[in-house]
Amino acid sequence: MDTRYTYYPGCSLHATGIAYDKSMRAVFKKLGSELSELEDWNCCGATAYMSVQKTVAFAVSARNLALAEKTGDDVVAPCSACYYALKHTREGMQGDPELRVQVEEALAAGGLEADLSVEVRHPLEVLLTDIGIPRLVEAQTHSLDQFRPACYYGCQIVRPFGAVDEDPELPMSMENLFTALGARPVDYPPKVRCCGGMLVATMPEVATELSTDLVDWAVAREANCIVTVCPLCQSNLDLINVTKGGNGVSHQLPVLYFTQLIGLAIGCTPEEVGMQHALIPPAAEAPPVRGEPLTIAGLREG
Amino acid sequence: MKTLDPLAGPIAPGVLSKTEQELRTAFLEEIDRIPGGGRLNQCIQCGTCTASCPVSHAMDITPRQVIAMFRAGAIEELLESRTIWLCASCYHCTLRCPAQIQVTDLIYALKRIAIEEGIFPKRFPVHVMSETFTKNVKRYGRNYEVGLLLRYFLRTKPLGLFAQRRAGYALWRHGRIKLRPDKIKNIEQLQKIIAKAETFDLPQEKVAREKVTAAVGYESIGR
Incomplete structure (x- = not known):
């Protein structure tokens, strides 16, 4: 192509x-x-x-x-x-x-x-429409079955324009994609809630409350990572790992981009997809072969 | 910063102070230029916006009350609330409003009027973030995260910088902090575009603000 x-x-x-x-x-x-x-x-x-x-x-x-x-x-x-x-x-x-x-x-x-x-x-919409799930599955070299992602969409790709899903209140496109790639996404009700956005700088106490909620939800649903589509969502949620959030608890939950997970599935190395930049380092072991699970430290047992 | 005039807000039903009349005119001009701005009339005060808002619990005036206060002619008070600067632009209210009011865009219009008029909540310098951001863009063509945050904290709450040190260090250690700003090559072109666009934003609103309408209160809402 x-x-x-x-x-x-x-x-x-x-x-x-x-x-x-x-x-x-x-x-x-x-x-x-x-x-x-x-x-x-x-x-x-x-x-x-x-x-x-x-x-x-x-x-x-x-x-x-x-x-x-x-x-x-x-x-x-x-x-x-x-x-x-x-x-x-x-x-x-x-x-x-x-x-x-x-x-x-x-x-x-x-x-x-x-x-x-x-x-x-x-x-996300480009990968789902122009490439499509069947071609992504065809290109898959690594299983994602160790991943239990909480798929987090956030605000501005679902509202007000609705980039990816027909249902702006309960999008399912990332869940469908990652299920097809062998991961086991968890049910994640706050998937379209706000992470706090730029309030992280201007009103940190409010933003931290919102981000902490999102991380707590993911942990309660036994997710072993959160998958995001936006750099601000990613850093807001990732920083909760460092600053411990509103309730003083650090869950040490990796927060990844959906493209990182897809990359791992289709055979990119962890370095190629920038895993070294995640605050909770998912340091990868030797490159796995098809069908074998990825070994990434920092992931909770699913 | 203007102090709250005890006579601001409705003096009697249908009678407004001069400041309120001017702010109302400015606001109506602004919302007239937002797609669907006229739908503000159709608000049924159902409270879906407030219920959907992720930060309404931290607001002193809820989104539903914002519309009610505008209708009651208390715009100056509205601009002095923390509410408009707490909006994180998540668009949940806009998505769910049964009257299809573009609530988020209305809040943006209020932010612009607040900056234009210099009316802000006391000891709440959040608007400085947006102003610093636009200065960065005018200068470099791109937003430089480190510069933006440094400038914002130094201008508003230097001690806040200290609170961010752990976050800053963690990001730096993982190669996510850039030490110098990106500048676009053709910055002159962008500056020319901005200068031209500014002519549409500033003077027109100034002209509009000088006229004081005779019809105030509920009559002007129904137009």
Whole structure:
């Protein structure tokens, strides 16, 4: 397959979310799809810019869409906030002619134009629709049967646009994917609840409460890891391992990206998928052969 | 920061102070520019937004009350509450609202008015985060996490930095902290785009704010 995508990593994937970046690249490479990083991309604006200036927030985000139109491939944005901001910009401009004129004028000041021809997509949806579960299973070299993940979707990929599932209240796509790959996902009721987002810096006591709840739920359901789709969710939940959260208990629960788990299943090494960056180090033993369980320290017995 | 005027808020049914009239006009202008903003009229005060909000327990005014207070003409009081700065943009209220009100986007509109007007809750400098973020983007084109957090804590609560030391060290040890900011190559282009876009945001709102409407209170909601 020679599918090509324009990759929009976003600011987090160059720093705290570096493992997401590594695993994205590794998985897409292994599956024969080409991810080419958007040349000279800028910040999507996230949730902060919209709080200060509206048209500027749309224009900042729209520069990326304009740059992406040069190749015309779909934009893949792994960070939930980037996915939301870029998609919101595209849909906002399409739905509001006045805003569109203003943003187009702003882009023109920088010598750019946007005809909004490229789609904005999340990698989970890309992997499930363009590649599909059957091909992922076909590409599988390692069993995931030691994993009991709590699949955590968080906010902005399910709301308000609904990237992956028909049911925004109870998405099941990650559960279906990982079950097909041999893992045993647990029932995880708070899967679409908020992790606290940027409140981790501005209102840490509130954010910690939310993240601690999410980790406690996963432990109560006897999950041996949490799987996330967003760099901010990952670091918020992962940091509970270090800061012990609201109730002073550290569960030492690995928090992984869904791409890391897929990567391990299709034969990427733990280093290739950035396991070394997880705060609870899932240090892997010798590479397993097909059908044999992965030995990863730090995982509870399932 | 403005102090709370005891005359702010409704003086009598249908009669508002001048500040409130101005804030109301500014807010109506803002929500008119949000897709579906007019649906605010259709709020039935069912409380689904409050019940769905993950942080409503920490708010002094709940999301349902935000809409009620706007209708009652107490916007200044609303801007002085912690509520709008507690919203983490999770969109649960927006998803579930039976009247399809874009509650999250309304909160964003309130944040913008608060920053524009300089009205904030006392000893609650959370808005500094968004302002620091936008400065970073204007300067580098990207958000630099370390710089953002350092600047935010130094400007608002230097001791908070100390509380974050364990988290910071753990991230650094695992290669997740970048020591210098990423700067995009064509920063001039981005700055030109931002400068042009700002002309649509700032002056128009200023002009709108100068006019004082004669019709206030419940009449202006029903338009």
